[in-house]
Amino acid sequence: MQVAKGLLYSKDHEWVKCEGASIKIGITDFAQDKLGDVVFVEVPSLDDQLIQGEPFTVVESVKAVSEIIAPIDGTIVAVNDRLEDSPELINEDCYGQGWIVSVEPQDEEYVDNLMTDQEYEIYLKEV
Amino acid sequence: MVHTLVHTSLYQEHLALHAKMVDFHGWTMPMEYTSIMAEHRCVRESVGIFDLSHMGELLVTGSDGVTAMNALVANDISVLAPGQIQYNFLLTKSGGIIDDILVYRIPEGLYLVVNASNTTKDYQWIIEHTSGDIQIRNITLATALIAIQGPNSLAVLEKTLQQPFSHLAYYGFCDVDWGGVQIRVSRTGYTGEDGFELYLAHVDAPALWVELLVNGAEFAIAPIGLGARDTLRLEMGMPLYGNEITEETTPLEAGLERFVKFSKANFFGKKSLLAQKKQGIKRRLVGLELQGRGIPRAGYPITDGETVIGQVSSGSISPMKGKGIALGYVQTAYAVSGSQVYIKIRSDFVAAKVIKGRIVQNNKRR
Numbered sequence: 118m119q120v121a122k123g124l125l126y127s128k129d130h131e132w133v134k135c136e137g138a139s140i141k142i143g144i145t146d147f148a149q150d151k152l153g154d155v156v157f158v159e160v161p162s163l164d165d166q167l168i169q170g171e172p173f174t175v176v177e178s179v180k181a182v183s184e185i186i187a188p189i190d191g192t193i194v195a196v197n198d199r200l201e202d203s204p205e206l207i208n209e210d211c212y213g214q215g216w217i218v219s220v221e222p223q224d225e226e227y228v229d230n231l232m233t234d235q236e237y238e239i240y241l242k243e244v
Numbered sequence: 245m246v247h248t249l250v251h252t253s254l255y256q257e258h259l260a261l262h263a264k265m266v267d268f269h270g271w272t273m274p275m276e277y278t279s280i281m282a283e284h285r286c287v288r289e290s291v292g293i294f295d296l297s298h299m300g301e302l303l304v305t306g307s308d309g310v311t312a313m314n315a316l317v318a319n320d321i322s323v324l325a326p327g328q329i330q331y332n333f334l335l336t337k338s339g340g341i342i343d344d345i346l347v348y349r350i351p352e353g354l355y356l357v358v359n360a361s362n363t364t365k366d367y368q369w370i371i372e373h374t375s376g377d378i379q380i381r382n383i384t385l386a387t388a389l390i391a392i393q394g395p396n397s398l399a400v401l402e403k404t405l406q407q408p409f410s411h412l413a414y415y416g417f418c419d420v421d422w423g424g425v426q427i428r429v430s431r432t433g434y435t436g437e438d439g440f441e442l443y444l445a446h447v448d449a450p451a452l453w454v455e456l457l458v459n460g461a462e463f464a465i466a467p468i469g470l471g472a473r474d475t476l477r478l479e480m481g482m483p484l485y486g487n488e489i490t491e492e493t494t495p496l497e498a499g500l501e502r503f504v505k506f507s508k509a510n511f512f513g514k515k516s517l518l519a520q521k522k523q524g525i526k527r528r529l530v531g532l533e534l535q536g537r538g539i540p541r542a543g544y545p546i547t548d549g550e551t552v553i554g555q556v557s558s559g560s561i562s563p564m565k566g567k568g569i570a571l572g573y574v575q576t577a578y579a580v581s582g583s584q585v586y587i588k589i590r591s592d593f594v595a596a597k598v599i600k601g602r603i604v605q606n607n608k609r610r
Contacts, residue, residue, distance in 0.1 A: 153264075153276055153279065154279050156281070157538065157539050159590075177539050179281065179471060179475060179563075180275075180471055182541060201537075208279075
């Protein structure tokens with residue numbers, strides 16, 4: 118299972134990538150593999166609030182509906198519209214074109230509850 | 245209770261093919277090998293191979309076997325000649341469906357193929373509700389079932405077993421010898437495509453599996469998991485036990501009256517079904533195709549725009565159409581092709597059209 122270097126990870130298998138003032142969020146290779154073919158993404162709305170630990174949208178595979186859990190607190194400042202017509206981007210490029218939202222974090226302490234790539238690799242061996 | 249998972253004789257083959265294995269009614273079965281979408285298209289466009297060894301097989305023998313079973317099941321098995329197969333039901337006294345089964349007429353009696361989740365229940369039910377000279381044996385664990393389905397399935401089968409099968413009728417079967425291995429070849433399936441189901445002894449299954457895959461390579465064969473099996477049957481509007489049909493639903497409500505023979509002197513559940521037929525059913529199983537975005541799932545409410553008029557029993561995406569499709573029960577007034585209904589998906593009401601019969605048109609071989 119691929120773990121991208123330099124990103125932060127949540128226990129719910131989301132990744133977080135700092136890009137200047139905003140933060141991109143997506144699901145990990147482990148998560149997309151577990152889901153199987155992603156066939157529907159409910160693209161959230163701009164300005165929606167994310168509350169860490171609470172679901173903010175759903176991704177559906179052929180066989181199941183999966184809630185995506187917010188890895189940090191923040192406000193959505195950009196959404197990946199391409200997922201509406203091409204949900205398979207999550208399978209094909211989960212750390213790149215398959216990003217889901219971009220968020221302005223509520224504070225700078227968000228990193229405290231997240232794992233580094235090395236920590237996430239160890240975590241994956243345990244689950 | 246100790247919960248042990250049963251492996252089929254093809255378990256090692258699935259692991260070698262990197263299948264994602266799941267617990268399915270006590271059996272460890274492949275959910276998918278590569279991708280449900282790709283496997284689904286493979287069956288529609290070329291040919292797929294399935295391990296269905298979890299399905300139950302019951303052998304009914306004895307001089308009263310056929311008549312005793314005919315007094316139990318809803319369809320009429322007295323019309324079957326050896327080599328013919330019939331779709332049939334075991335019903336409760338109130339007409340609810342205990343199981344939907346395939347009945348194979350063999351010279352020594354009947355060979356029943358039943359749902360994995362119902363094998364023990366069916367076996368008990370038959371023992372308790374038949375009498376006379378009848379013996380029932382549950383041969384599930386000794387029997388493997390490999391299905392090949394899709395437009396190229398005939399070519400793969402003929403190349404592998406080295407004999408013609410084009411003469412074999414739909415819902416017909418024959419027993420063949422494959423280098424000393426006995427195989428029951430049945431022209432049946434659960435995909436809507438031309439295809440075959442092959443029954444053989446557990447120990448012989450790996451050799452046949454490998455041989456079919458090798459011979460199928462030039463016909464673009466791929467192994468198919470239970471995930472695509474479900475989307476394939478859903479596109480065809482075929483019911484799944486536990487979802488569309490249960491002990492709480494009758495064949496009339498499920499739109500399967502053609503498999504119920506009221507002309508028979510008696511069968512278990514006949515009185516209740518006749519009463520329901522006279523009164524008229526209140527709900528009917530229909531196919532649904534979404535017009536907007538979203539994927540319907542079992543349990544989602546169906547409305548007429550204002551009030552709830554039914555519920556989804558199975559839902560997914562159609563890999564061939566790229567649209568949400570479903571089966572569900574609706575009030576009879578809405579069970580008309582083209583009826584406009586809405587499916588409640590989370591907080592949205594997504595428009596859907598009622599479709600009777602196949603939800604997606606396929607190769608029309610079957």
